[in-house]
Amino acid sequence: MNPVDKRRREFLGSAAGFAGAMIAPGVFLYDYANAGVSDGASRPRSPAEPASASVRWGMLIDTTKCASGCRECVDACNRENGLPGTTRSTDSQWIRKVDLKDLRTGKALSVPVMCQHCAEPPCVDVCPTGASFKRADGIVLVDRHTCIGCRYCMMACPYKARSFVHEPTTGQKPDVPRGKGCVESCTLCVHKVDRGGTPSCVEACSAAGHGAIVFGDLNDPQSEIAKRIREVATAQLRADLRTDNGVRYQGIPG
Amino acid sequence: MSALASSSSARRAFWMLLAAGSLVLAVALGAAHYMEEHGHAVTGMNNQVVWGLPHVFAIFLIVAASGALNVASVGSVFGETAYKPLAPLSVLTTVALLAGGLMVLVLDLGRPERLVVAATHYNFRSIFAWNMILYNGLFAICALYLWSLLERRMGALTGTVGLAAFAWRIILTTGTGSIFGFLVSRQAYASGVIAPLFIALSLAWGLAAFYLAQCGLARLAGQEAWDEALHARVRRLLGIFVIAALYFVVVHHMTNLYWAKQAAFERFILVSGTPYPALLWGGYVVLGTAVPLLLLFHPRLSGPRATAAASVLVSLGALAFLYVFIIGGQAWPLEIFPGYEASSSFHDGRVDGYSPSLPEFLLGLGGLAASFLIGLAGARALPILAPPKVAMPAAAPAK
Incomplete structure (x- = not known):
């Protein structure tokens, strides 16, 4: 493996790790936020998000x-x-x-x-x-x-x-x-x-x-x-x- | 020159009355300030009886205000020319009573300083919001009406404006009655009869108030208040209105008595719920209705003094009636659990007491004082008072 390929491979690995670190909490929060809906419990709502008429x-x-x-x-x-x-x-x-x-x-x-x-x-x-x-x-x-x-x-x-x-x-x-x-x-x-x-x-x-x-x-x-x-x-x-x-x-x- | 400034004694009496009324108003404003500073805890009102004595005075003044237009309407709408000279005072009395009533209503709000919110945020499903429009509209119509009556060049408008005022006041009193009539969950109210009941009450209370205004101002001006023939008609009209009001009160209670679910409430109001039966029977039925009818219709008691006494009693009977209607109606507990005996720390299932405090009484008196002052000042500033003798046309004899 030439040095250029090695650096490219290291870069791609770091980038994937960084992307994973950035996306994972969002995915986790999304799952967390939606987990409650299926059993009728409330889920966190940002102040900007209006109350939903689908809920009573x-x-x-x-x-x-x-x-x-x-x-x-x-x-x-x-x-x-x-x-x-x-x-x-x-x-x-x-x-x-x-x-x-x-x-x-x-x-x-x-x-x-x-x-x-x-x-x-x-x-x-x-x-x-x-x-x-x-x-x-x-x-x-x-x-x-x-x-x-x-x-x-x-x-x-x-x-x-x-x-x-x-x-x-x-x-x-x-x-x-x-x-x-x-x-x-x-x-x-x-x-x-x-x-x-x-x-x-x-x-x-x-x-x-x-x-x-x-x-x-x-x-x-x-x-x-x-x-x-x-x-x-x-x-x-x-x-x-x-x-x-x-x-x-x-x-x-x- | 106004008739109230025609002599030095009239001028002196005017200023003395103005000072006395202002003093009462100042005390009332102080009482309202005290209530606002300390909260409604210093009144007799609570979480069950949420409307108290100020509302008794306010509703009286507002209902009487629309009825005070009777005399002007009889002249402008029904073409009885004998009443026309009295029309300006009739309109002024309406404005004065309405302003006094609204003053009490506003100063009793939990947040009176937010009046601008009430003027800029309307919920059109609310009969209360509709009433705010109706009250302000009546002021505007009355101003135009008065202008057309006092300014010769505007005279052609009198008939149209008078008709508009008549229709508006009927709608307005329907609205005032519906404040209660639309309260579907309360046994004391929730009835379509309340709107016409309030219209009938307004006819009697308003004419009584007008009669007293005419007598008082004429006396102050050193004039004779009534032409004899016209007086006989006004006296008879007041009697008819008092009977009409009693009729609707009876119908309202009879309707309730027919329904088994209302029996306990009716027993409370008519028989057992101290002090309400005493106020209803003694205050409204005897002093506010039977005695005035005697004074109005007894052949030996036909003079202005007897009619003035009847008018005072009708007004006092009105306050007694409204005390029973407004406060007695709230004192009776809501029936949230039919078929159960209920009790709680929040007075569920039990009749609640109400003892009016001095500040709320003073605020109510302030409403009367404000009306008095507006009427007095208006009669001084405008050529309101009818000529000493109101000539009766030959074609319209006393019937």
Whole structure:
């Protein structure tokens, strides 16, 4: 082998190695990013990438697994979103545990209730400035820059899911801006979901060993949530209003 | 020269009333500033009763505003010439009441400084956004209407503008009623009857407000407020409007009573839910409707004093009605889980209390003061007041 061929061969080897080193992380990230889609979990999304209408985020709450007196989901929500966790009538509660007693049978239930992330959200319809809006992926949010604090969305919400910030706020989290005079509600931990994560209430319920809340893409037939909804009887709160909620309940009559 | 500046005593009384109204308004603005600084935690409102006393005053003023155009409409649209001299004050009263109501509504917002956002971001699916257009449109139409009434060269436009104002105010009050009527999830509202109910209420409340404005300004100017024959007609008209409003209130409740799912709510509002039944029966039905009807129709009580008293009572009854309608309607819990008894840290399944605080009451009074000041200043600046005697045409006797 002459010296020229040897140098050419060394150059090609180095170039291939360099190219491999440059491409491999991208291939790995691509696989990682797409791995979640097949099982209905979220995947990281760059800030420039818009939410996709092919996804519909939702939750399934199994009331037979939800323990009475357990507040893990509520506490996790308060920690994640910088809410004070106090329960005066003027305090924000993005998720609450509602104790139920069947008036005919006396059967007791305990269920978490939060924004139901409706496909036809009355809060979005009534908001005069468009501050209440629904993302393409079904998450219902409030734009804190255009909310004027009229509270009409609170009048319209069938689930009492929204809170008005009655006082100056303290202890805000960088990912969750809040402000006196604006309306707020469960964001489905959108800041985590957009990074490929899961809402805090779901994680806390799972960590506590209950596993009563399943989060995922309702549009993906392979997702756990979609499979469960196909297999068991589930209900939407106030289904008579046909708001097509993203949050479904198992164990209460529809 | 304005009739309000025709004598030294009239001028003195004008400035004293202006000062008194300004004082009330200043206190109200201070109260609004206090609410904005500290947040709505200093009011009685909370996450269940989200609209409180300021909304009672604001809705009263806005609904009465559209009704105050009655007198001008009767003259311009229905051709009753006897009412025409009263038309300018009718329009001015509308502008004054609407401005006062909107002031309260805006200052009660969580972020009142974002009014420019409300003016530049419209969600056309929202009846609230539609109402903002309707309110601003009414101001514009009233300005044109007033111009056509006061400027002889514009007089040819009066009929057209008057018709537009009449149609606009009907649509506007339909919109105001629909703010509640479209709330599909709340048992107290969610009814198509609420829009015509609000129109009927506006006719009564607006005419009562106009009557008081006419009496007050005429007295201030040292004029006689009413021609006797015209007074008899206005008095009868107010009585008819009060009956019409009661009719729609009864229909609304009767409709609810017919539905089993509404029975508990109706029991709460009509019988058991302190303080709402007392306010509805005592405040609206007896003091705001029955006693005014007695004052308006009893043959021995036919003078302007009795009609003025009836107008005051109709207005107070209006506030009682709206307190029950707005606050009682929200106090009743949402039925999220039919067939279950619900309880939670967020007041699910239970009636919520509401105790109005002083700042919100003062803000509401500020709305009345703002209306009063605009009416007073407008009557001084413009040739609004009708001549001392309004001549009745021979062809239009009191029926």
